[in-house]
Each structure stands twice: as C-alpha cells, then as structure tokens.
Amino acid sequence: PGPSSVTTWSFEPPQPTVAVICGSGLGLLADGATGKQTFRYQDIPNFPVSTVMGHEGCLVFGTIEDTSCVFMQGHFHLYEGYSLCQVTLPVRIFKLMGVESVLVTNASGGLCPDFKVGDIMIIKDHINLPGFAGQHPLCGPNDERFGIRFPCMSDAYSKDLRRLALDVGSELGCGDFMREGVYCMVSGPNFETIAEARMLQILGCDSVGMSMVPEVTVAKHCGLRVLGLSLITNKVSLDYSREEKVNHEEVLQISKMRAEVLQKLVTMLISRCQQQNINTN
Numbered sequence: 209p210g211p212s213s214v215t216t217w218s219f220e221p222p223q224p225t226v227a228v229i230c231g232s233g234l235g236l237l238a239d240g241a242t243g244k245q246t247f248r249y250q251d252i253p254n255f256p257v258s259t260v261m262g263h264e265g266c267l268v269f270g271t272i273e274d275t276s277c278v279f280m281q282g283h284f285h286l287y288e289g290y291s292l293c294q295v296t297l298p299v300r301i302f303k304l305m306g307v308e309s310v311l312v313t314n315a316s317g318g319l320c321p322d323f324k325v326g327d328i329m330i331i332k333d334h335i336n337l338p339g340f341a342g343q344h345p346l347c348g349p350n351d352e353r354f355g356i357r358f359p360c361m362s363d364a365y366s367k368d369l370r371r372l373a374l375d376v377g378s379e380l381g382c383g384d385f386m387r388e389g390v391y392c393m394v395s396g397p398n399f400e401t402i403a404e405a406r407m408l409q410i411l412g413c414d415s416v417g418m419s420m421v422p423e424v425t426v427a428k429h430c431g432l433r434v435l436g437l438s439l440i441t442n443k444v445s446l447d448y449s450r451e452e453k454v455n456h457e458e459v460l461q462i463s464k465m466r467a468e469v470l471q472k473l474v475t476m477l478i479s480r481c482q483q484q485n486i487n488t489n
C-alpha cells in the first residue's frame with residue numbers, strides 16, 4: 209500500500225479473535241473486512257519481512273461483522289532463509305493477542321489424480337516432511353507458557369471448521385471445486401522432481417507445498433483452532449512425458465483467478481463461525 213494507507217504506531221488495534229494467514233497471491237482475503245488498519249512488516253520491531261512475490265508483507269486489522277480479525281498478507285518460508293522460530297513468530301504473537309482461531313491459506317500442487325487446477329482443498333491432515341528431518345518449530349526447550357512438550361497432532365485441523373467450510377462452500381456454489389485432502393510440506397524452493405512427486409503420492413499426499421505446516425503445528429501446540437485451505441494452482445508432474453513445467457508466475461495467476469471466491473468463502477466462514485459460536489473441535 210502507499211504510505212497514506214499505512215497506520216502509525218499510535219493506533220491501538222481491537223483484540224483480534226481470528227487470524228487469517230494469506231498464502232501466495234491471496235492477500236486480497238483481507239478485502240472482506242471493514243475498518244482496516246494496515247502495518248508493514250518492516251515497521252514492526254523484530255518481525256520478519258516478506259521476500260517472495262505475491263506476499264505483500266502487511267498485517268491488516270479489521271472487522272468481519274462483529275468479529276475482530278487480523279490478516280497476514282504474506283507469510284514466511286524456510287527457503288527464504290528464516291528459522292522456523294521466525295516463520296512461526298506471528299502465530300505466537302496472535303496467541304498473546306487473544307486470537308482463538310487461525311485460518312491458514314496457501315498454494316499447492318495437486319498430486320491426487322482427481323484434483324483440478326483451481327480446486328480448493330480443505331486440509332484434513334498434513335505430513336511434516338522437514339519435521340521428519342529435525343526441522344521442526346517445536347525443537348528446543350519447550351516454552352510451557354504456550355503448550356506441552358509432546359503435543360498431539362492427530363486432530364490439528366478442526367472438524368467443525370472443516371464441516372462449516374464445506375457447507376459455506378456449497379452455499380456459495382463452490383461445491384464442484386471443493387475437496388478434502390492431505391497436504392505435504394517440503395522445504396522448497398525447487399518444485400518436485402518426478403521421482404519425488406511419485407514418492408509423495410505413494411505416501412498418501414494429495415497436494416504438496418512449501419509452507420503452513422510450521423504455523424499449524426505451533427498454533428495447535430498453543431491451543432488455537434485451525435482451518436487450512438489450500439488452492440491447487442497446478443498439477444504436479446508425475447510422468448516423464450509431461451511437457452508442462454510449473455513456475456511461480458502460474459501459481460500467482462491461479463491464485464489471482466480464485467482470490468475473489470476465496471475471499472467470499474473466508475468472509476462468510478468467519479461470520480458464520482460467530483453466528484454458530486463454533487468453539488469445539
């Protein structure tokens with residue numbers, strides 16, 4: 209945003225209860241909120257800055273109906289050179305601000321043969337591949353103020369929120385392109401080789417991306433409710449004869465195409481959440 213729309217530190221934001229983390233090209237998700245106040249990451253002490261195209265690097269406070277929200281227009285990735293502690297810092301800040309639910313979005317490549325480009329996948333589970341190799345945001349001394357040493361991850365994604373997302377999606381006429389599936393995080397920054405893609409499919413992954421899992425893990429650790437939505441921006445090559453080559457421009461182009469629908473979905477979800485007072489797993 210231009211300097212005129214950026215707020216100075218004299219502003220006292222209302223305590224947000226919902227945080228929306230916007231993935232590649234999805235910063236427009238904040239458009240459904242009113243009374244917006246925007247802060248650039250670069251102006252927030254010790255906050256990382258976004259280095260990837262399609263990540264504006266702004267924290268936006270606003271309201272959807274009566275729900276006070278904070279939107280992260282852009283998040284952080286291991287491949288940018290950030291530690292997982294830096295990648296997940298915003299989630300811990302949200303917890304300290306009083307956030308109760310986190311809605312995470314991202315872009316990913318489809319591995320499930322039934323998925324099409326433009327599908328919205330409600331994440332039901334994930335595989336933390338960097339975590340298997342010791343790149344895990346909860347490694348190191350456990351901070352008991354946030355959560356326990358050995359958190360359960362078998363229910364990281366709220367069942368209620370997943371059901372609500374499906375209902376709201378069909379109400380908005382998105383039923384034909386809404387799916388459910390398992391997201392796998394890789395560190396990136398390269399897209400997969402064909403052998404890697406085949407391996408991930410055999411492991412039960414429906415889509416693959418380079419983000420979100422650290423944030424979700426830290427959110428679950430500190431007791432936040434999580435909904436994950438992944439936009440399938442490309443089909444991952446599983447065949448050596450396939451000519452198409454994935455690239456980041458294509459990812460951003462598909463995100464742009466679906467941003468408005470996703471914004472409506474997220475806005476309606478947040479207002480429904482409040483109406484139905486969803487507060488269980």
Ligand SMILES: O=P(O)(O)O[C@@H]1C[C@H](O)[C@@H](CO)O1
Nearest residue numbers: 231232314315418419456459
């Ligand atoms: O930030 P997300 O996970 O939405 O973006 C994906 C992963 C890479 O950052 C980028 C590759 O195009 O898209």
Ligand SMILES: Nc1nc2[nH]cnc2c(=O)[nH]1
Nearest residue numbers: 315316317416417418459
């Ligand atoms: N790793 C990975 N990340 C993505 N983000 C968007 N598409 C893809 C993909 O095909 N692979």
